[in-house]
Amino acid sequence: MGFFDILEKQSKEIQLSLIENRIKALTTGIKTEVTGDVLDNLLYLMLNAMSMLFIINDDYRKNIKDFTGTYVICSKDNMIDVSVKFKKVRVLGFEQDGMKVKDTIIDNPTSMVTFKDGKSMADFLLSGNPDVFVGMLNNQLSVSGNLNYLFKFVYLLQLIPDLLGIDEFQKLLKAS
Amino acid sequence: MCSKIGEVKNKLKEYTPDNLKEKLPLLDSLIELHRSVAAAVDIERSQYLTDHLKKTENSGIPMSIRRAQAISNYLSERKVFFHDNNMLGGATTGKALGAPVYPEYIGLTIWPELRTISTRIDNPQILNKEDADILNYEVFPYWLDRSISEEVRKVDPDRQSLQEKMIIYTISKAATISHTTPCYELVLKKGILGILCEAVEKEAKHDDDDEKSDFYQSVRIAMQGVLNYSANISREASKRANSEVDEERKKNFQRIAEVCKRVPAHPARNYIEAVNALWICQVCVFAENSNMAINPGRLDQILYPYFIKDFESGELSIEDALNISGSLWFKIADNVNLVPQAAEKLFGGAGAVPAITLGGVNKDGKDAVNELTYVLLKVTELLPIRDPNVNARYHPTENTADYRNEVSRTILTNKAIPAFFNDIQNIQTLVDQGETEEHARDYAVIGCVELGSVGRDYSASSSVFIPMYTVLYMALHNGRTTVTGDKSLWKATGKPEDFDTFEKFWDAYAEQTRLTAENAISLNNTYGKNHQEFLPTPILSAMFHGPMDKGRDLINGGSIYNSSGVTHIAFPDVCDSICAIRDVCFTEDNTDMQMSLSELVKAVDNNFEGNKLLEAYLKNKAPKYGTNHPIAEEISKRLIELSYSVFNNQENYRGGNYRVAYWTMTNHAGYGSVTGALPSGRRANVPFSSGITPVSQIDTQLTTSLNSVANLNSMHIPGAYALNIKYSPADPTHENVIKFGELVEGYMKEGGQQVQFNIQDYKTLINAKTHPEKYPHLLVRVSGYSAYFDTLNEAMKDELITRSQYNLSSGEFVPIQLEGE
Numbered sequence A: 001m002g003f004f005d006i007l008e009k010q011s012k013e014i015q016l017s018l019i020e021n022r023i024k025a026l027t028t029g030i031k032t033e034v035t036g037d038v039l040d041n042l043l044y045l046m047l048n049a050m051s052m053l054f055i056i057n058d059d060y061r062k063n064i065k066d067f068t069g070t071y072v073i074c075s076k077d078n079m080i081d082v083s084v085k086f087k088k089v090r091v092l093g094f095e096q097d098g099m100k101v102k103d104t105i106i107d108n109p110t111s112m113v114t115f116k117d118g119k120s121m122a123d124f125l126l127s128g129n130p131d132v133f134v135g136m137l138n139n140q141l142s143v144s145g146n147l148n149y150l151f152k153f154v155y156l157l158q159l160i161p162d163l164l165g166i167d168e169f170q171k172l173l174k175a176s
Numbered sequence B: 001m002c003s004k005i006g007e008v009k010n011k012l013k014e015y016t017p018d019n020l021k022e023k024l025p026l027l028d029s030l031i032e033l034h035r036s037v038a039a040a041v042d043i044e045r046s047q048y049l050t051d052h053l054k055k056t057e058n059s060g061i062p063m064s065i066r067r068a069q070a071i072s073n074y075l076s077e078r079k080v081f082f083h084d085n086n087m088l089g090g091a092t093t094g095k096a097l098g099a100p101v102y103p104e105y106i107g108l109t110i111w112p113e114l115r116t117i118s119t120r121i122d123n124p125q126i127l128n129k130e131d132a133d134i135l136n137y138e139v140f141p142y143w144l145d146r147s148i149s150e151e152v153r154k155v156d157p158d159r160q161s162l163q164e165k166m167i168i169y170t171i172s173k174a175a176t177i178s179h180t181t182p183c184y185e186l187v188l189k190k191g192i193l194g195i196l197c198e199a200v201e202k203e204a205k206h207d208d209d210d211e212k213s214d215f216y217q218s219v220r221i222a223m224q225g226v227l228n229y230s231a232n233i234s235r236e237a238s239k240r241a242n243s244e245v246d247e248e249r250k251k252n253f254q255r256i257a258e259v260c261k262r263v264p265a266h267p268a269r270n271y272i273e274a275v276n277a278l279w280i281c282q283v284c285v286f287a288e289n290s291n292m293a294i295n296p297g298r299l300d301q302i303l304y305p306y307f308i309k310d311f312e313s314g315e316l317s318i319e320d321a322l323n324i325s326g327s328l329w330f331k332i333a334d335n336v337n338l339v340p341q342a343a344e345k346l347f348g349g350a351g352a353v354p355a356i357t358l359g360g361v362n363k364d365g366k367d368a369v370n371e372l373t374y375v376l377l378k379v380t381e382l383l384p385i386r387d388p389n390v391n392a393r394y395h396p397t398e399n400t401a402d403y404r405n406e407v408s409r410t411i412l413t414n415k416a417i418p419a420f421f422n423d424i425q426n427i428q429t430l431v432d433q434g435e436t437e438e439h440a441r442d443y444a445v446i447g448c449v450e451l452g453s454v455g456r457d458y459s460a461s462s463s464v465f466i467p468m469y470t471v472l473y474m475a476l477h478n479g480r481t482t483v484t485g486d487k488s489l490w491k492a493t494g495k496p497e498d499f500d501t502f503e504k505f506w507d508a509y510a511e512q513t514r515l516t517a518e519n520a521i522s523l524n525n526t527y528g529k530n531h532q533e534f535l536p537t538p539i540l541s542a543m544f545h546g547p548m549d550k551g552r553d554l555i556n557g558g559s560i561y562n563s564s565g566v567t568h569i570a571f572p573d574v575c576d577s578i579c580a581i582r583d584v585c586f587t588e589d590n591t592d593m594q595m596s597l598s599e600l601v602k603a604v605d606n607n608f609e610g611n612k613l614l615e616a617y618l619k620n621k622a623p624k625y626g627t628n629h630p631i632a633e634e635i636s637k638r639l640i641e642l643s644y645s646v647f648n649n650q651e652n653y654r655g656g657n658y659r660v661a662y663w664t665m666t667n668h669a670g671y672g673s674v675t676g677a678l679p680s681g682r683r684a685n686v687p688f689s690s691g692i693t694p695v696s697q698i699d700t701q702l703t704t705s706l707n708s709v710a711n712l713n714s715m716h717i718p719g720a721y722a723l724n725i726k727y728s729p730a731d732p733t734h735e736n737v738i739k740f741g742e743l744v745e746g747y748m749k750e751g752g753q754q755v756q757f758n759i760q761d762y763k764t765l766i767n768a769k770t771h772p773e774k775y776p777h778l779l780v781r782v783s784g785y786s787a788y789f790d791t792l793n794e795a796m797k798d799e800l801i802t803r804s805q806y807n808l809s810s811g812e813f814v815p816i817q818l819e820g821e
Helices: A003-035 A042-056 A058-062 A118-125 A132-137 A147-163 A169-175 B003-012 B017-023 B025-036 B044-055 B063-077 B107-113 B129-143 B148-155 B157-163 B184-205 B210-243 B247-262 B271-288 B304-313 B318-332 B341-347 B371-382 B401-414 B423-432 B437-441 B468-476 B502-534 B538-542 B571-585 B597-605 B612-620 B630-647 B667-672 B702-710 B734-749 B762-770 B794-802
Strands: A070-075 A081-091 A094-102 A111-115 A141-145 B040-042 B098-100 B355-359 B389-394 B419-422 B443-446 B450-453 B464-467 B564-569 B658-662 B724-727 B754-759 B779-781 B786-788
Touching (some): A132 A141, A132 A147, A147 B148, B017 B025, B017 B371, B044 B063, B063 B538, B107 B129, B148 B157, B148 B502, B184 B538, B210 B271, B210 B538, B271 B304, B271 B318, B341 B667, B371 B401, B419 B423, B419 B734, B464 B502, B564 B667, B571 B612, B754 B779
Parallel strands (some): B389 B419, B564 B658
Antiparallel strands (some): A081 A094
């Protein structure tokens, strides 16, 4: 193994270590949010955790093979404005499927969810089994754009607690 | 009475629900199995369909052919299962009780639940990890932009978005081709080979006409799939017979092998061949179209020639006939719909609602009741299972009282099934819709309660759902809804203070009805056009009169009649609300309660908080539909007339019209549970009344209530309605049976179209809700179909509990007692 190969290997290990540390921090942040009173950052933390998990977890990344959906998640009270873009990203020198999260909205997303407010969003995320239709019927959220993309996104979200080693949200909530 | 009917009836007397185990051990074992098996998601069809469409994506082959190939491949390659000792070959899915995935419709709605659907609280459906992964990685991604709703969104995003608000209107074509009844008799007489040959000849004859040629080609391809499927059943049964050591089972497999080798390829020669051929056709129709209310039709008419020939020749005993017919009942009940959790909460508990129709008159208008009618009524009595949805046509002047009483006895015995349909009114209303008398007389019940001439009317009878409470809300809020912001949705039709007369308010209501109808019809037609492009139906088309002559698929107007159905949710509640508005706000001599419409609307929007007096008045004193009150009589008739005038002459995408109906399945309970208060005095989040049934717990005689319904103009309800009556339990004694039958007859003679019953009291239903483990298979009628009480959502259970109960002997209303055990 040449000098540059060793350097590259070390660089990758450092980057992976950084990502793992970042995931740990996000996990702690999510746990703190779920068990606390203020849930302002929950969505942002979960989406960031999602993007990190796509980098290091091959099985999870398999869910977004060649996937290019774009999403906007916002609230009527303007407390939440997040956009998510699934696209190819460069990771450790290679291009792979991934996602980008921004705290601004984008035009013409494939799918858009508007929560009534932050509480509605938190209730949805922490329900243990988020249901788009129930949310719509209860006036907690409205959707526009392609619903199938939203169903996929909710599925991806639901995998996160397990992947982060967080017990089901409901258990955490009960414990708190 | 025909002597054979007497002979058959005497033999049938030997069989009762109590001696099922001893007399019909096969059916007893099948009912045990049916009750013990859990629903499971079946992905096989979705895999074959998706794989084939992926492979042929850029092939240039027309969609009608690609889809026929896909379905044909699935039928040819799918695994053959024998889940039990049923006498018939063929199954809807590979599971004993399967929920097939239709990704082209609403299959993707379960995506968020792939990990949890097996363990969800409301009606879980088992899905193993391997199958969930296939759906997640292989099947669903293909349909992300291709499911029918997304195709529609590309054309009409605004109206599609309103559909997803869920309370403006519902277009069922997102989930189904819609309810209809094929003519399986065609297959029994011609055989699939006969149809295939016809398709080959016509394809050659029309090779210069692409549309016709493609259609016949698609039929040819699809029919080959049907043939391959039945041949595979035969082969597999033969293989099982060879390895089976149990003599009875060996014989059963041998018989299935022989039967499926013959039918449906060739015309049926005897009863079991006819029944199995019909069942295989139904399975193949489900392979092509989602399993929602595709109906076997008038079984006692279609199967009669085979039954009577075998019976008279001594080749078929009554015991055999009961076993074969009962086997068909269990086969029909082998599937349920795949639905997401929210839909279970709102509409849970439904089977696939295939309707069977018995009795009535024949094409000449004469009594069509025969020996097989009684056999199938006996099967209905012996097997209290959710599907099939059995319905009894009754012609008060042509059918005998003996038949009427036998239907009544069956209902009193199994406490829910069948429903009664009035041939006089229903035939007349179909003739009024332009059907010939002969065709109208050959109607079958579709799904819940809708009517359609068998194999002649591609009726799409559940196309549009109109939530009347939303229309009323818009009329009272200047065109706004609760889910579309502060602006009026269609049009500002006035604030409550603008209406200084009742007629001005009525005009606003009528205008909102018209605008809702216009938009719902527009979206339904857009869905229809997308069905034409993406979801042709060669198998179903081959089993209808018309398409093979015209060279045109059903969805392109190949059928003789081409109606669509529009049903209404919350008619009784909205009727009572409009009565209350007239009574309280626009009746000057009302000295008990008067207020402005603005005040009333404000009180309603506040859910009557601080207005107990008003709420009590509205509930107990205001005019109510079902009481023969003159205001209610007038308003109910005006509402019926309004919807008819708005919808009946509108044209659908196949050139047919829209037929108005009033049935609600369980929607009235689900939607009621998420809807605000109404001027009728109904509080927020309380279930609406079912179908056309007057609001519950009004102290009135049953006959008064029945008369109100019977007085509605059935010519203006061509899609039919569901009227639910709850009787206190009464034994099926001769006296009770006669009383029951006479009451139905009286109601029909007054003009009633349909009526269905629950023979249950408040206490039993309350106990069933509190202690579900004690009532695991309690069968009830909802609003159209039957369901197991414990599978219904809370709102629907409450609606069933609180439904008005009447005493059969006196017709008196029995006030609710809320204590259980």
